[in-house]
Amino acid sequence: MSTITRPRRSRLHRKEHQAALAFVAIPVIGFLLFTLFPLLFSVYASFTNWNGISAPVFKGLDNYTKMFGDRYFLKSLWNTLYMMIGIPIGLVISLALALAMNRKMRGTTFFRTVYYLPVISSIAAVAILWQWAFNGDFGLINQGLALVGIDGPNWLQDTATVKPALIIMAVWKGLGYSMLLYLAALQSVPRYLYEAAALDGATAWQQFRHITVPMVAPVTFFLIVTSVIGGSQIFVEINIMTPTGGPEFESASIVWYIWQKAFDNLQMGYASAMSVVLGLLVFVITFIQFRLNRRNQFSID
Amino acid sequence: MMKSRPMAATLAFFTAAGLMLGGCSAPSGGDAGGEKKLTFMFRGGEDEKKAYEKAVEQFEAANGVDVDIIVTTADQYTTKLKAAIAGKQVPDVFYIGPGDVQAYVQNGIVKDITEYVEGSDTIDLENIWEYGVDSYRYDGKRVGEGAIYALPKDVGPFSFGYNKTMLEKAGIPLPDKDKPYTFDEFVAAAKKLTADTNGDGTLDQWGTGLNVQWNLQPFVWSNGGDWLNEDRTKVTVDTPEFAESLQWFADLQNVHGVTPSVAEAQTLDTYQRWMKGEIGFFPIAPWDLSTYQKLGFEWDVIPYPAGDTGKTASWIGTLGVAVSESTKHPEEAVKLVEYLTANKEAQQSLVDAGIQIPNLKDMAETWAADTTTKPANKAEFLQIVKDYGRALPGGNTFNGEWYDELFTNIQPVLDGKQTAADYLKEAQPRMQEFLDAANQQAGN
Structure with a gap:
């Protein structure tokens, strides 16, 4: 009995897991894309001379x-x-x-x-x-x-x-x-x-x-x-x-x-x-x- | 059912704002169904929108091109455009100011359209104001010379005017439209106008009331001063000519008392007081004309009072329409620019709306000769564009930070707490620092 039910329960489990991950992924991806990436990028930009439309040029601590x-x-x-x-x-x-x-x-x-x-x-x-x-x-x-x-x-x-x-x-x-x-x-x-x-x-x-x-x-x-x-x-x-x-x-x-x-x-x-x-x-x-x-x-x- | 019109208008405004926000997120230049498609992004009011929609319709019909129009409010335009540029979704056709030309050309955002417009069969470049076209020329070093990067959407000569009814009542001979007042003559006339007309013990009529940011330039220039040296590398506001004109400007209030007092001017701004007929002399720009048609008094345009040089001066504003470097259909995009800037009907509808003077020389001459609308001396506007108008000092450098700096801390001078010479001596090094930074960024 258990040998039959185990894979079934596991599949259900796996499915639920996948669904859960998908739900979790949405805010996580949102965070990575719209918060973390811009944040890191602006840290990088802060060390550059950049006018917003050109390519940034690295300037070290000048801005600071x-x-x-x-x-x-x-x-x-x-x-x-x-x-x-x-x-x-x-x-x-x-x-x-x-x-x-x-x-x-x-x-x-x-x-x-x-x-x-x-x-x-x-x-x-x-x-x-x-x-x-x-x-x-x-x-x-x-x-x-x-x-x-x-x-x-x-x-x-x-x-x-x-x-x-x-x-x-x-x-x-x-x-x-x-x-x-x-x-x-x-x-x-x-x-x-x-x-x-x-x-x-x-x-x-x-x-x-x-x-x-x-x-x-x-x-x-x-x-x-x-x-x-x-x-x-x-x-x-x-x-x-x-x-x-x-x-x-x-x-x-x-x-x-x-x-x-x-x-x-x-x-x-x-x-x-x-x-x-x-x-x-x-x-x-x-x-x-x-x-x-x-x-x-x-x-x- | 809408209960009231203001209510409906408010609702409509917010709905429109919402639509605009939505529309702005996707300014793509993609082609749907094989048909050529362009996007046109601009800022402006109802009248401009109406005029441009008409011009765009004609363009679409004549060229078989589909145009997406994106309108933004004036204060959001730069932010939205920059975002579009950063996202590599530059609209095919969009507004730029003369001050943006350098940065946009250097970074390959706008297209050199010289070839297209010079050989165009839609427009006659000769018939568009040189000042307007030259504002968008750039040779890699200096704005004003070289290849053309945009056509002017308009040229806005800033002029001066007077309340004719008030002057006549005060028994002052009307000013000559060809011979500007000297500074002294102007003060004398303004003094006569400043009065308590209803005898309640407080002044209710003033000679003038000018905003420093938009009116200082004519006085400085006509007095022989300027903001920058010839090659735009040195700030020259610490000259005696400059100081003299700024001091004179401040003295209008503090010494001669011919403007509403600080408290009075701050409470009801002089623009409102001018429209109520309480101010004798006031600036008049083309975009005021529709509002001023309904003024309850007679008025006309005259040259700005002139300082030591005896030659009147003023400034011209302008906005241009440019084509993006990345457009898929450069030929059509340039054609759209031509429709927007030089199409007769579009120009006529903008002129009829009373918000600008015609871009086309021949049309402007006809407009100036028309005596059915005010002011009588419309020719003054054309003279500014043709002869003596200049660009605002901040417009031709990489950014306007150095120029804004002058006005940020100017209030003590206007209040009479600091002399102009003192203040300018203090401000010059700070402005110079900003200018150096701007020039360095521009790679000059």
């Missing part, structure tokens, strides 16, 4: 040494870092919103939808919208400020306000997503923890500080990591709202600068080198975050 004397590279790196101020601000607001939404009251579904709307909207369309909202004369924001007697600045043309303006927009855009994740985290905090704390006489603030915050910490960590990675690649809103990199290069982000070098000024090799550096920076930052997070978890326990 050039970078450190390039004031616009440093400035755009700084701008990108500066605009990440929006990340903690966004987290605080979205946690507050999530706490509000977590209450049993009428209309929460409606508000959840409202706050989530920006997330699913096309970033290009939204950027154009905000460009108008930030218009100094008849923009929505300054009209609102005028109601309370404030003469608003011309947000996107002023060196002092262009970065805050972009931060405001980025916070608004990301709010719904963070809020939704926080909401899910809040709902999975066991009730009995609060009940026990209340019995011990903990105030609302103490409950929030010692139960809610630690319990949503994994979500906070996830959000910080993904926002830092996303924030270091900010591009579309900048390219649409300040197409020349803003007044005195104040809003040019690193990816915007890379793009401009590669496609406007025919320096694909140099642009690749900057992308490699950016990739390494993001990797290092993320690595540090993971290390810090591990330490934090230990201290909670």
Whole structure:
């Protein structure tokens, strides 16, 4: 009996294996073709002088040494870092919103939808919208400020306000997503923890500080990591709202600068080198975050 | 059912955008069913699309060739074209700017079409503006001379204009269309126009309001300055002539007060204020003409005010249509270029749309002589193309990085916080560095 069934089961097995491999192969091939190959190629390109249409010429470390004397590279790196101020601000607001939404009251579904709307909207369309909202004369924001007697600045043309303006927009855009994740985290905090704390006489603030915050910490960590990675690649809103990199290069982000070098000024090799550096920076930052997070978890326990 | 027109328009826009994205992924030049097939990639608005579709239809009918049209938005065009080139799927016929010629020729992307167009029976090369054709000549060293690599889609002479109604009301003698204002005369006229007309204590009418990036060139050139030396190897913005004209430009706002203040200009840009009739003197380009036909005041075109040389100056923009080196049907592709750039009906429909001046000299003369449409002095545009217009300084070098550098940090000068001479002295070495890098890349 077994001698008859064994090959049959094995064939079935083999077939399933093949099917499984085929399913696995699709993303793996996709990764090799569309991620790993371009990645390796851009590492190679970063050592060459290449204008994007010619054949690359090997130049060694030229592009990398050039970078450190390039004031616009440093400035755009700084701008990108500066605009990440929006990340903690966004987290605080979205946690507050999530706490509000977590209450049993009428209309929460409606508000959840409202706050989530920006997330699913096309970033290009939204950027154009905000460009108008930030218009100094008849923009929505300054009209609102005028109601309370404030003469608003011309947000996107002023060196002092262009970065805050972009931060405001980025916070608004990301709010719904963070809020939704926080909401899910809040709902999975066991009730009995609060009940026990209340019995011990903990105030609302103490409950929030010692139960809610630690319990949503994994979500906070996830959000910080993904926002830092996303924030270091900010591009579309900048390219649409300040197409020349803003007044005195104040809003040019690193990816915007890379793009401009590669496609406007025919320096694909140099642009690749900057992308490699950016990739390494993001990797290092993320690595540090993971290390810090591990330490934090230990201290909670 | 669509509820409202804007709604429908928005939907249509996004649908079209989606289609375009889809269409762009496969710009192949393959032949389906034995029929010859070409792809034509360009960027532009509705009017251009309409005109070119007509021209393409005629071309298809006359030559038995099938043409695939790929339209992109202006800001995505370079990215898409570069991607197509990197993927070795170069469209047979596509737009290039004069600034791209060097790089594209050196890398064998565009085809030398001299032979075809010189011996063509479809067009008469003599009848197309020399400036336009010369912008796409390249001899391996210098753009502007040598073999032809594209034909001009248009030439865009940037000119100057004034609000006639406003000047008459202020009792200012109308400017001569053949004799440019001097800098001083211009300031004097602008001062008279800058006024509070309704007596509410704040200015509501100004002499002028010019954007530095598009208006500085005429003043610098007519004052005897320039961006580069003759062989395009040295940045010459640190000359006294250059500094004087930039300072004068900044003084219009800071000293003479004849432009909306920084805050005012930033809030409602001067283009809007000009159209509302609040600005006396303003630049006028061919692509403005259709919009300006509906202005609520009389206006006309004059030469730019001239500095020390006494000779007015201005710049001409242009885009060209080129043929790819890799096309399978060079003869047909060149013919398509000829249809797009010199077909009478296509030209007429672009001119009727009010977005460009005719590419064909004889047609342009007829257009300029027509007094039924504004402005009266259309001849000024033709003079710019024929006599005194120049290319934008950044357009003839390997890339425009050195040129953009001047404008990146110029704001303090315009705000009166830094003198022009100081700033230019600071900017020159930085620009020179970029120019050297560009020239080195170009192999010059």
